[in-house]
Amino acid sequence: MSDLDLLPSKLLSVLLRPDFWLWLGLLTALWASWRGWRRLATWVLVSLVVAVTLVGFVPVGHVWLAPLESRFPTNPDLTDTPSAIVVLGGGEDIRTSAAWDAHNVSSAGDRILHAIRRAHEFPGIPVLFTGGAFNATNDPLLEGNAERVGEMLQASGIPPEHVHIGAIARTTAEHPADITAFLEDQGLTPTTDAPMLLITSAFHMPRAMGVLCTAGIDHVIADPTDHRTVPGARWQDTIRWAYAGNLSNLQLAIREWVGLLAYQRAGHTDALLPDGC
Structure with missing residues (x-):
């Protein structure tokens, strides 16, 4: 498409x-x-x-x-070591990063930060960033965004051989294509004892998990981040x-x-x- x-x-x-x-x-x-x-x-x-x-x-x-x-628990129980860590795109500030030749994140940048945290918590696990750019006008500043995120992950101390990029997905529905290609390339099959860890914003997690399940990608643990709400907040503290x-x-x-x-x-x-x- x-x-x-x-x-x-x-x-x-x-x-x-x-x-x-x-x-x-x-x-x-x-x-x-x-x-x-x-x-x-x-x-x-x-x-x-x-x-x-x-x-x-x-x-x-x-x-x-x-x-x-609240659909999926935050800080899920990770008693088993994941077979892979997958972080969905959306946390990168594409145009600003390209314009300044820098590594900037968007308001959803917690996705990238949380992926870095998990990668250091489980060293040696392959990390996939999946996310392309919608670029109907052929804007040169929107090219290579996935590779730039890969550079960010490597700069955090993740070995280059453990960082993988999938630049096909421009929508949530297209992520399974990147993930399936990655799993096949790495010879990985997530199981109950070695599940795949999925990282995206908490509000986006239900749709992301639904898409992966419908695509036949099983044994996935949702690991939401980038929360926007405060559970249990008193109404008088929110009216301002x-x-x-x-x-x-x-x-x-x-x-x-x-x-x-x-x-x-x-x-x-x-x-x-x-x-x-």
Whole structure:
């Protein structure tokens, strides 16, 4: 599947963003005011003020992210040594790293840091980073992102021969292709006594596990990181002005729940909220 084939889904993700609808609402109010439709302009502006106020003070995104992040246990029991460590892409800041010839991480950079931690906890275990870049415009700054993450892993002290790169996957549904090729190349077959460790953001783990299970990749232990919610937090501690953070979590929650629904309908997962194989 080419990058152009993925373009519709990327455009749909823009339409699902609350900040896009905020911009569209402001544009509508401006147009209504210019047309002299003051009642419509006022109604739209009042609606936007109410929406921004609610998002700013009420962490709705946390409520929607919580069941995703709690689906798999954090710090799972690893009594058996894993046969491999797999970290999904998304933690790298692709364009900034390329522009500055540096190694920068995104807001999901915990994925990479946690993979480094596990690699040092289980030395000698092969580590796979799987993640390509959606690059429909042939942006040169988006090339070689997977290799750059490989450099980050090696710079942390992981031997180069234990670092492996899979640059096929640009979506969650494409990760099994990278992982299957890696397992075949290494001659590995995860088992109950030697499972494969999967690292990704906690909110993304249900969809990732569902995709792997549906693809027939068994004996996988979910090892979530990059948490965005605070379990057990008192409501009075969460009601405060935090518009940027609340909006970011709301957008993450909408994207992930819509992604789960779309993946189930497309057959990439066998449940709306997967809980393992």
